[in-house]
Amino acid sequence: MNGRWILLCAGLLGTLAAESTAGEVTIGSRVFQIPDGFELDLIAGPGLVDRPIAMSFDEQGNLYVTDSAGMSDRATEQVKTKPHRLRRLTDLDGDGRFDQSTLFAEHLMFPEGCLWYEGSVYVAAPPEIWKLTDTDGDGVS
Incomplete structure (x- = not known):
């Protein structure tokens, strides 16, 4: 469960154009390892929430x-x-x-x-x- 929340937070903070699944994803200068069974989605970004x-x-x-x-x-x-x-x-x-x-x-x-x-x-x-x-x-x- 904590892993999903961390990925959700990363989606809020990052600028990712499309959803990503297992593998390596770079957001800004950070590289995330997405394990099998998890995905990283951008659910909100600038325009909806700034910081x-x-x-x-x-x-x-x-x-x-x-x-x-x-x-x-x-x-x-x-x-x-x-x-x-x-x-x-x-x-x-x-x-x-x-x-x-x-x-x-x-x-x-x-x-x-x-x-x-x-x-x-x-x-x-x-x-x-x-x-x-x-x-x-x-x-x-």
Whole structure:
């Protein structure tokens, strides 16, 4: 199971034009060995999410991804501006690749983890942990 999650993360972070199966795959400057029984697919990339950090699926297959603003400001400045966000990715046509990105929450301190649990996304954004819930079905917390 962990191997599949690592490959999924690599698909989120990489720029791979087509799906790959067993063998050697190069993404950027990294070379991945894909064992038999596994495959590497690009499921989301730039345009949907820019700098993914952590992710979690809900029961409908939506993927919640914490997304860095890409800033290198000091932590004291980022605590004031809270520039990072959480995106909800949706596969509209059922092909296994995400087509739509919705800004689910913004103004987060650097989000280091997220977990979907019983209708809410929990985001670890030190020094805080947030419970984010879409209460009206609009895809936004």
